[in-house]
Amino acid sequence: MLKVGVxxxxxxxxxxxxxxxxxxxxxxxxxxxxxxRRPEQLNAIDAIILPGGESTTISRLMQRNGLFEPVRKLGGEGLPIMGTCAGLILLAKEVEGAVEGQRFLGLLDVRVNRNAYGRQVDSFEAPLKLSFSDEPFPGVFIRAPKIVELLGDKVKPIAWHGDEVVGVEQGNIMGLAFHPELTEDVRLHEHFLRKAL
Ligand code: GLN
Structure with missing residues:
Protein backbone atom coordinates (compact mmCIF):
# COMPACT_ATOMS: atom_id res chain seq x y z
CA MET A 1 0.00 0.00 0.00
CA LEU A 2 1.62 3.22 -1.21
CA LYS A 3 0.91 6.32 0.87
CA VAL A 4 1.25 9.57 -1.05
CA GLY A 5 0.70 12.94 0.64
CA VAL A 6 0.03 16.17 -1.22
CA ARG A 37 -1.22 19.18 6.59
CA ARG A 38 0.32 17.95 9.84
CA PRO A 39 3.76 16.51 10.64
CA GLU A 40 2.19 13.36 12.24
CA GLN A 41 0.96 12.39 8.75
CA LEU A 42 4.58 11.98 7.63
CA ASN A 43 4.85 8.68 9.51
CA ALA A 44 5.22 5.78 7.09
CA ILE A 45 4.65 8.00 4.06
CA ASP A 46 6.05 6.78 0.69
CA ALA A 47 6.06 9.97 -1.41
CA ILE A 48 5.20 13.66 -1.18
CA ILE A 49 3.91 16.14 -3.76
CA LEU A 50 4.41 19.89 -3.39
CA PRO A 51 1.65 21.50 -5.48
CA GLY A 52 1.48 24.74 -7.41
CA GLY A 53 0.06 27.81 -5.74
CA GLU A 54 2.19 30.63 -4.39
CA SER A 55 5.61 29.62 -3.17
CA THR A 56 6.01 32.37 -0.55
CA THR A 57 2.70 31.43 1.07
CA ILE A 58 3.32 27.67 0.90
CA SER A 59 6.79 28.08 2.43
CA ARG A 60 5.42 30.21 5.27
CA LEU A 61 2.51 27.87 5.99
CA MET A 62 4.78 24.80 5.91
CA GLN A 63 7.00 26.46 8.50
CA ARG A 64 4.02 27.39 10.64
CA ASN A 65 2.54 23.86 10.47
CA GLY A 66 5.86 22.24 11.34
CA LEU A 67 6.18 20.55 7.94
CA PHE A 68 9.13 22.45 6.47
CA GLU A 69 12.02 20.89 8.41
CA PRO A 70 10.72 17.28 8.46
CA VAL A 71 9.97 17.37 4.71
CA ARG A 72 13.45 18.73 3.97
CA LYS A 73 14.99 16.01 6.13
CA LEU A 74 12.95 13.20 4.49
CA GLY A 75 13.85 14.48 1.01
CA GLY A 76 17.53 14.51 1.96
CA GLU A 77 17.20 10.91 3.19
CA GLY A 78 15.78 9.73 -0.15
CA LEU A 79 12.00 10.02 0.14
CA PRO A 80 10.51 10.72 -3.33
CA ILE A 81 9.27 14.33 -3.56
CA MET A 82 7.76 15.99 -6.64
CA GLY A 83 7.22 19.74 -6.86
CA THR A 84 5.10 21.36 -9.57
CA CYS A 85 5.30 25.08 -10.36
CA ALA A 86 5.44 26.76 -6.90
CA GLY A 87 6.53 23.31 -5.64
CA LEU A 88 9.52 23.40 -8.04
CA ILE A 89 10.47 26.82 -6.62
CA LEU A 90 10.31 25.39 -3.08
CA LEU A 91 12.60 22.51 -4.03
CA ALA A 92 15.21 24.69 -5.77
CA LYS A 93 18.66 25.39 -4.42
CA GLU A 94 18.74 28.93 -5.89
CA VAL A 95 15.81 31.24 -6.60
CA GLU A 96 15.86 34.52 -8.53
CA GLY A 97 13.14 36.95 -7.51
CA ALA A 98 12.60 35.46 -4.05
CA VAL A 99 10.86 37.54 -1.44
CA GLU A 100 13.23 38.67 1.34
CA GLY A 101 13.41 35.97 4.03
CA GLN A 102 11.61 33.32 1.91
CA ARG A 103 12.95 29.83 2.69
CA PHE A 104 13.44 26.99 0.21
CA LEU A 105 14.03 23.29 0.70
CA GLY A 106 17.19 23.32 -1.49
CA LEU A 107 16.82 19.67 -2.53
CA LEU A 108 17.14 20.18 -6.29
CA ASP A 109 20.33 21.52 -7.91
CA VAL A 110 18.69 24.13 -10.11
CA ARG A 111 18.44 27.89 -10.27
CA VAL A 112 14.90 29.03 -11.04
CA ASN A 113 13.45 32.43 -11.78
CA ARG A 114 10.32 32.60 -9.70
CA ASN A 115 8.09 34.69 -11.95
CA ALA A 116 10.01 34.43 -15.21
CA TYR A 117 6.92 34.57 -17.41
CA GLY A 118 5.65 37.67 -15.61
CA ARG A 119 2.25 39.10 -16.40
CA GLN A 120 2.50 39.24 -20.19
CA VAL A 121 2.43 35.50 -20.72
CA ASP A 122 0.50 34.71 -17.58
CA SER A 123 -0.62 31.28 -18.74
CA PHE A 124 -0.19 29.12 -21.80
CA GLU A 125 -0.36 25.55 -23.03
CA ALA A 126 2.25 23.85 -25.17
CA PRO A 127 3.25 20.34 -26.16
CA LEU A 128 6.34 19.15 -24.30
CA LYS A 129 8.93 16.53 -25.06
CA LEU A 130 9.57 13.93 -22.35
CA SER A 131 12.79 11.97 -21.83
CA PHE A 132 10.93 8.69 -21.25
CA SER A 133 8.14 8.76 -23.83
CA ASP A 134 7.77 9.43 -27.56
CA GLU A 135 4.33 11.01 -27.20
CA PRO A 136 4.25 14.78 -26.48
CA PHE A 137 2.88 15.83 -23.09
CA PRO A 138 0.29 18.64 -22.76
CA GLY A 139 2.10 21.31 -20.71
CA VAL A 140 -0.06 23.78 -18.77
CA PHE A 141 1.92 26.79 -17.53
CA ILE A 142 0.41 29.25 -15.03
CA ARG A 143 2.68 32.14 -13.93
CA ALA A 144 5.35 29.52 -14.28
CA PRO A 145 8.88 29.72 -12.98
CA LYS A 146 11.75 29.13 -15.42
CA ILE A 147 14.59 26.72 -14.82
CA VAL A 148 17.43 29.08 -15.73
CA GLU A 149 20.35 26.82 -14.86
CA LEU A 150 21.13 23.23 -13.93
CA LEU A 151 23.71 23.37 -11.12
CA GLY A 152 26.03 20.42 -11.72
CA ASP A 153 25.43 17.08 -13.38
CA LYS A 154 23.40 15.23 -10.73
CA VAL A 155 20.23 16.90 -11.98
CA LYS A 156 18.81 15.52 -15.27
CA PRO A 157 16.30 17.10 -17.66
CA ILE A 158 13.12 15.07 -18.22
CA ALA A 159 10.85 17.61 -19.98
CA TRP A 160 11.44 20.28 -22.63
CA HIS A 161 9.42 23.09 -24.15
CA GLY A 162 11.35 23.59 -27.40
CA ASP A 163 14.98 23.87 -26.28
CA GLU A 164 14.07 24.96 -22.78
CA VAL A 165 14.22 22.53 -19.87
CA VAL A 166 10.90 22.65 -17.98
CA GLY A 167 11.19 19.46 -15.90
CA VAL A 168 14.07 17.78 -14.06
CA GLU A 169 14.84 14.95 -11.72
CA GLN A 170 17.68 14.27 -9.30
CA GLY A 171 17.41 10.80 -7.82
CA ASN A 172 14.33 10.84 -5.60
CA ILE A 173 13.48 14.50 -6.31
CA MET A 174 11.48 15.71 -9.32
CA GLY A 175 10.56 19.29 -10.27
CA LEU A 176 8.24 20.55 -13.02
CA ALA A 177 7.63 24.18 -14.05
CA PHE A 178 4.14 23.27 -15.29
CA HIS A 179 0.96 21.62 -13.95
CA PRO A 180 0.58 17.95 -14.97
CA GLU A 181 -2.33 17.61 -12.50
CA LEU A 182 -4.46 19.91 -14.68
CA THR A 183 -4.47 17.47 -17.61
CA GLU A 184 -5.88 13.98 -18.04
CA ASP A 185 -2.40 12.67 -18.83
CA VAL A 186 -0.84 11.04 -15.76
CA ARG A 187 2.44 9.85 -17.30
CA LEU A 188 4.49 12.21 -15.13
CA HIS A 189 2.69 11.12 -11.96
CA GLU A 190 3.35 7.51 -12.95
CA HIS A 191 7.01 8.30 -13.60
CA PHE A 192 7.21 9.91 -10.17
CA LEU A 193 5.41 7.09 -8.33
CA ARG A 194 7.81 4.51 -9.79
CA LYS A 195 10.45 6.13 -7.52
CA ALA A 196 8.38 4.94 -4.54
CA LEU A 197 7.74 1.35 -5.71
N1 GLN B 1 5.27 31.94 -9.63
C1 GLN B 1 4.48 31.45 -8.55
C2 GLN B 1 5.22 31.52 -7.22
O1 GLN B 1 6.09 32.26 -7.01
C3 GLN B 1 4.08 30.01 -8.80
C4 GLN B 1 2.90 29.93 -9.72
C5 GLN B 1 2.16 28.62 -9.71
O2 GLN B 1 2.43 27.71 -8.91
N2 GLN B 1 1.17 28.50 -10.56
O3 GLN B 1 4.91 30.85 -6.31
Missing amino acids: IGVQGAVSEHIEAVKRAFERLGVEGQAFWL
Whole structure:
Protein backbone atom coordinates (compact mmCIF):
# COMPACT_ATOMS: atom_id res chain seq x y z
CA MET A 1 0.00 0.00 0.00
CA LEU A 2 1.62 3.22 -1.21
CA LYS A 3 0.91 6.32 0.87
CA VAL A 4 1.25 9.57 -1.05
CA GLY A 5 0.70 12.94 0.64
CA VAL A 6 0.03 16.17 -1.22
CA ILE A 7 1.10 19.14 0.88
CA GLY A 8 -2.25 20.72 1.51
CA VAL A 9 -1.66 24.13 3.00
CA GLN A 10 -2.40 26.11 -0.18
CA GLY A 11 -2.69 25.52 -3.93
CA ALA A 12 -3.83 22.86 -6.43
CA VAL A 13 -4.18 19.90 -4.06
CA SER A 14 -7.28 17.91 -5.03
CA GLU A 15 -6.25 17.77 -8.71
CA HIS A 16 -2.97 16.10 -7.68
CA ILE A 17 -4.82 13.64 -5.45
CA GLU A 18 -7.06 12.63 -8.39
CA ALA A 19 -4.06 12.32 -10.73
CA VAL A 20 -2.21 10.13 -8.20
CA LYS A 21 -5.26 7.85 -7.89
CA ARG A 22 -5.42 7.46 -11.68
CA ALA A 23 -1.67 6.73 -11.75
CA PHE A 24 -2.14 4.02 -9.04
CA GLU A 25 -4.70 2.35 -11.30
CA ARG A 26 -2.46 2.50 -14.35
CA LEU A 27 0.46 1.11 -12.37
CA GLY A 28 -1.77 -1.56 -10.85
CA VAL A 29 -0.75 -0.69 -7.29
CA GLU A 30 -2.81 -0.23 -4.16
CA GLY A 31 -2.43 3.22 -2.76
CA GLN A 32 -3.77 6.09 -0.74
CA ALA A 33 -3.47 9.75 -1.69
CA PHE A 34 -4.32 12.38 0.90
CA TRP A 35 -4.03 16.03 1.96
CA LEU A 36 -0.89 16.41 4.03
CA ARG A 37 -1.22 19.18 6.59
CA ARG A 38 0.32 17.95 9.84
CA PRO A 39 3.76 16.51 10.64
CA GLU A 40 2.19 13.36 12.24
CA GLN A 41 0.96 12.39 8.75
CA LEU A 42 4.58 11.98 7.63
CA ASN A 43 4.85 8.68 9.51
CA ALA A 44 5.22 5.78 7.09
CA ILE A 45 4.65 8.00 4.06
CA ASP A 46 6.05 6.78 0.69
CA ALA A 47 6.06 9.97 -1.41
CA ILE A 48 5.20 13.66 -1.18
CA ILE A 49 3.91 16.14 -3.76
CA LEU A 50 4.41 19.89 -3.39
CA PRO A 51 1.65 21.50 -5.48
CA GLY A 52 1.48 24.74 -7.41
CA GLY A 53 0.06 27.81 -5.74
CA GLU A 54 2.19 30.63 -4.39
CA SER A 55 5.61 29.62 -3.17
CA THR A 56 6.01 32.37 -0.55
CA THR A 57 2.70 31.43 1.07
CA ILE A 58 3.32 27.67 0.90
CA SER A 59 6.79 28.08 2.43
CA ARG A 60 5.42 30.21 5.27
CA LEU A 61 2.51 27.87 5.99
CA MET A 62 4.78 24.80 5.91
CA GLN A 63 7.00 26.46 8.50
CA ARG A 64 4.02 27.39 10.64
CA ASN A 65 2.54 23.86 10.47
CA GLY A 66 5.86 22.24 11.34
CA LEU A 67 6.18 20.55 7.94
CA PHE A 68 9.13 22.45 6.47
CA GLU A 69 12.02 20.89 8.41
CA PRO A 70 10.72 17.28 8.46
CA VAL A 71 9.97 17.37 4.71
CA ARG A 72 13.45 18.73 3.97
CA LYS A 73 14.99 16.01 6.13
CA LEU A 74 12.95 13.20 4.49
CA GLY A 75 13.85 14.48 1.01
CA GLY A 76 17.53 14.51 1.96
CA GLU A 77 17.20 10.91 3.19
CA GLY A 78 15.78 9.73 -0.15
CA LEU A 79 12.00 10.02 0.14
CA PRO A 80 10.51 10.72 -3.33
CA ILE A 81 9.27 14.33 -3.56
CA MET A 82 7.76 15.99 -6.64
CA GLY A 83 7.22 19.74 -6.86
CA THR A 84 5.10 21.36 -9.57
CA CYS A 85 5.30 25.08 -10.36
CA ALA A 86 5.44 26.76 -6.90
CA GLY A 87 6.53 23.31 -5.64
CA LEU A 88 9.52 23.40 -8.04
CA ILE A 89 10.47 26.82 -6.62
CA LEU A 90 10.31 25.39 -3.08
CA LEU A 91 12.60 22.51 -4.03
CA ALA A 92 15.21 24.69 -5.77
CA LYS A 93 18.66 25.39 -4.42
CA GLU A 94 18.74 28.93 -5.89
CA VAL A 95 15.81 31.24 -6.60
CA GLU A 96 15.86 34.52 -8.53
CA GLY A 97 13.14 36.95 -7.51
CA ALA A 98 12.60 35.46 -4.05
CA VAL A 99 10.86 37.54 -1.44
CA GLU A 100 13.23 38.67 1.34
CA GLY A 101 13.41 35.97 4.03
CA GLN A 102 11.61 33.32 1.91
CA ARG A 103 12.95 29.83 2.69
CA PHE A 104 13.44 26.99 0.21
CA LEU A 105 14.03 23.29 0.70
CA GLY A 106 17.19 23.32 -1.49
CA LEU A 107 16.82 19.67 -2.53
CA LEU A 108 17.14 20.18 -6.29
CA ASP A 109 20.33 21.52 -7.91
CA VAL A 110 18.69 24.13 -10.11
CA ARG A 111 18.44 27.89 -10.27
CA VAL A 112 14.90 29.03 -11.04
CA ASN A 113 13.45 32.43 -11.78
CA ARG A 114 10.32 32.60 -9.70
CA ASN A 115 8.09 34.69 -11.95
CA ALA A 116 10.01 34.43 -15.21
CA TYR A 117 6.92 34.57 -17.41
CA GLY A 118 5.65 37.67 -15.61
CA ARG A 119 2.25 39.10 -16.40
CA GLN A 120 2.50 39.24 -20.19
CA VAL A 121 2.43 35.50 -20.72
CA ASP A 122 0.50 34.71 -17.58
CA SER A 123 -0.62 31.28 -18.74
CA PHE A 124 -0.19 29.12 -21.80
CA GLU A 125 -0.36 25.55 -23.03
CA ALA A 126 2.25 23.85 -25.17
CA PRO A 127 3.25 20.34 -26.16
CA LEU A 128 6.34 19.15 -24.30
CA LYS A 129 8.93 16.53 -25.06
CA LEU A 130 9.57 13.93 -22.35
CA SER A 131 12.79 11.97 -21.83
CA PHE A 132 10.93 8.69 -21.25
CA SER A 133 8.14 8.76 -23.83
CA ASP A 134 7.77 9.43 -27.56
CA GLU A 135 4.33 11.01 -27.20
CA PRO A 136 4.25 14.78 -26.48
CA PHE A 137 2.88 15.83 -23.09
CA PRO A 138 0.29 18.64 -22.76
CA GLY A 139 2.10 21.31 -20.71
CA VAL A 140 -0.06 23.78 -18.77
CA PHE A 141 1.92 26.79 -17.53
CA ILE A 142 0.41 29.25 -15.03
CA ARG A 143 2.68 32.14 -13.93
CA ALA A 144 5.35 29.52 -14.28
CA PRO A 145 8.88 29.72 -12.98
CA LYS A 146 11.75 29.13 -15.42
CA ILE A 147 14.59 26.72 -14.82
CA VAL A 148 17.43 29.08 -15.73
CA GLU A 149 20.35 26.82 -14.86
CA LEU A 150 21.13 23.23 -13.93
CA LEU A 151 23.71 23.37 -11.12
CA GLY A 152 26.03 20.42 -11.72
CA ASP A 153 25.43 17.08 -13.38
CA LYS A 154 23.40 15.23 -10.73
CA VAL A 155 20.23 16.90 -11.98
CA LYS A 156 18.81 15.52 -15.27
CA PRO A 157 16.30 17.10 -17.66
CA ILE A 158 13.12 15.07 -18.22
CA ALA A 159 10.85 17.61 -19.98
CA TRP A 160 11.44 20.28 -22.63
CA HIS A 161 9.42 23.09 -24.15
CA GLY A 162 11.35 23.59 -27.40
CA ASP A 163 14.98 23.87 -26.28
CA GLU A 164 14.07 24.96 -22.78
CA VAL A 165 14.22 22.53 -19.87
CA VAL A 166 10.90 22.65 -17.98
CA GLY A 167 11.19 19.46 -15.90
CA VAL A 168 14.07 17.78 -14.06
CA GLU A 169 14.84 14.95 -11.72
CA GLN A 170 17.68 14.27 -9.30
CA GLY A 171 17.41 10.80 -7.82
CA ASN A 172 14.33 10.84 -5.60
CA ILE A 173 13.48 14.50 -6.31
CA MET A 174 11.48 15.71 -9.32
CA GLY A 175 10.56 19.29 -10.27
CA LEU A 176 8.24 20.55 -13.02
CA ALA A 177 7.63 24.18 -14.05
CA PHE A 178 4.14 23.27 -15.29
CA HIS A 179 0.96 21.62 -13.95
CA PRO A 180 0.58 17.95 -14.97
CA GLU A 181 -2.33 17.61 -12.50
CA LEU A 182 -4.46 19.91 -14.68
CA THR A 183 -4.47 17.47 -17.61
CA GLU A 184 -5.88 13.98 -18.04
CA ASP A 185 -2.40 12.67 -18.83
CA VAL A 186 -0.84 11.04 -15.76
CA ARG A 187 2.44 9.85 -17.30
CA LEU A 188 4.49 12.21 -15.13
CA HIS A 189 2.69 11.12 -11.96
CA GLU A 190 3.35 7.51 -12.95
CA HIS A 191 7.01 8.30 -13.60
CA PHE A 192 7.21 9.91 -10.17
CA LEU A 193 5.41 7.09 -8.33
CA ARG A 194 7.81 4.51 -9.79
CA LYS A 195 10.45 6.13 -7.52
CA ALA A 196 8.38 4.94 -4.54
CA LEU A 197 7.74 1.35 -5.71
N1 GLN B 1 5.27 31.94 -9.63
C1 GLN B 1 4.48 31.45 -8.55
C2 GLN B 1 5.22 31.52 -7.22
O1 GLN B 1 6.09 32.26 -7.01
C3 GLN B 1 4.08 30.01 -8.80
C4 GLN B 1 2.90 29.93 -9.72
C5 GLN B 1 2.16 28.62 -9.71
O2 GLN B 1 2.43 27.71 -8.91
N2 GLN B 1 1.17 28.50 -10.56
O3 GLN B 1 4.91 30.85 -6.31
